[in-house]
Each structure stands twice: as C-alpha cells, then as structure tokens.
Amino acid sequence: MREEISAYKRERILEEAVKLFYERGFSGTTLDDIAGKLGVTKPFIYTHFRSKVELLESICRPTIEMSLGAIAEAAQQPGTASERLFDGIVNFSKVVLQRQANIAVYFREEKHLSAAGLAEINALRKRFDRVLSELLEEGARAGEFKIVDVRVAALAIGGMVSWAYTWYQPEGRLPIDEVGAKLAHFALQMVGGQPVEPSSIPL
Numbered sequence: 001m002r003e004e005i006s007a008y009k010r011e012r013i014l015e016e017a018v019k020l021f022y023e024r025g026f027s028g029t030t031l032d033d034i035a036g037k038l039g040v041t042k043p044f045i046y047t048h049f050r051s052k053v054e055l056l057e058s059i060c061r062p063t064i065e066m067s068l069g070a071i072a073e074a075a076q077q078p079g080t081a082s083e084r085l086f087d088g089i090v091n092f093s094k095v096v097l098q099r100q101a102n103i104a105v106y107f108r109e110e111k112h113l114s115a116a117g118l119a120e121i122n123a124l125r126k127r128f129d130r131v132l133s134e135l136l137e138e139g140a141r142a143g144e145f146k147i148v149d150v151r152v153a154a155l156a157i158g159g160m161v162s163w164a165y166t167w168y169q170p171e172g173r174l175p176i177d178e179v180g181a182k183l184a185h186f187a188l189q190m191v192g193g194q195p196v197e198p199s200s201i202p203l
Contacts, residue, residue, distance in 0.1 A: 081139030146192030
C-alpha cells in the first residue's frame with residue numbers, strides 16, 4: 001500500500017510538471033510553481049525527485065521507452081513484415097499522440113537534460129531506430145519492401161510519426177486510431193509496401 005501511495009504521489013507531480021513545462025517552459029517553471037498547483041510545499045517534491053532536471057528526465061524518458069516498446073513488440077509478432085510494420089506504426093502513433101504534451105516538452109527542453117539523462121534517452125532512440133531498421137531490412141529481403149537506404153527510411157518514418165505531436169488536434173476530425181492507421185499506410189507507401197489491415201496489437 002505504501003508503494004502504491006508513493007507511486008500515486010509521484011505520478012501527480014509528473015502530471016502537474018508536464019502541464020506547467022508545456023505551458024510555461026522548463027525555465028519559466030519553478031518547483032514552487034509545481035508545488036503550488038499540487039497544494040504542497042517544495043520539500044514534498046524533493047522526497048520524490050532530487051531536482052527539476054530529474055523531474056524533466058522522468059517526463060521525457062518514458063515516452064521514448066514506450067515508443068521503443070511499440071515497435072519492438074510488433075517486430076516480434078508473427079505475420080509479414082508489412083503487417084508488423086503497420087501495427088508497430090499504429091501503436092507508436094498512439095504513444096506519441098496520447099502523450100502529446102510529454103513529447104512536446106522533450107523536443108523543446110532537450111537542452112536542459114543532464115549529460116547522463118540525455119545519453120540514456122539517445123541510447124533508447126538508437127535502439128528504436130535499430131529495431132525499425134531491422135524490420136525494414138527483413139521486409140526488403142522478403143521482397144515486400146523496395147528501399148534504397150534502410151537507415152534513412154527508418155529515420156524518415158520515425159520522424160513522420162514523432163512530429164505528429166505538432167499538428168494533431170484531440171478535438172479534430174480524426175480520432176487517434178484513424179490517425180495512426182493513416183500514418184501506418186503512409187509508412188508502407190514510403191517503403192513500397194502493400195496496404196494491410198491492422199491486427200490491433202495492444203500496448
């Protein structure tokens with residue numbers, strides 16, 4: 001029970017920090033600001049995070065981890081490379097769009113991460129690129145994809161989905177699932193693949 005309460009408190013701190021970093025920026029937000037939104041004092045935050053930078057890293061890192069998980073899980077599933085790429089991009093898109101504020105904070109405030117925190121996140125991003133590249137390479141070997149440069153293709157697909165946070169509107173005409181499916185179809189078109197239907201791999 002104690003661990004659950006601690007996890008809940010930590011999550012509440014992160015929720016308010018994301019909102020304030022998104023609205024005011026990292027430099028424009030103090031720990032006192034976050035504490036004020038929570039109705040607590042700054043020492044309360046220090047019991048869960050050693051610094052504002054650590055708080056920022058705890059906002060940024062999980063989104064990268066979840067994005068990697070979406071692609072890695074899809075890559076390990078049965079089915080053709082086209083089907084797995086489609087499902088991986090759908091679920092990767094869901095991570096990006098459901099955590100829109102988190103990823104916005106990451107791209108805007110990356111410069112404030114510690115050297116160790118940045119290195120850890122960059123390592124996760126490289127693993128993401130590697131897993132996606134391997135899936136594309138597999139599809140190319142099987143004759144499903146026509147790719148001149150697998151590495152560039154992986155970066156282009158990853159960038160296309162990641163950047164969706166800048167234009168996606170939660171109240172817009174398309175729900176997240178449909179946006180994800182459209183991005184997945186675009187990804188298949190980019191690599192010369194044939195359209196497929198999603199198998200809805202859950203995250």
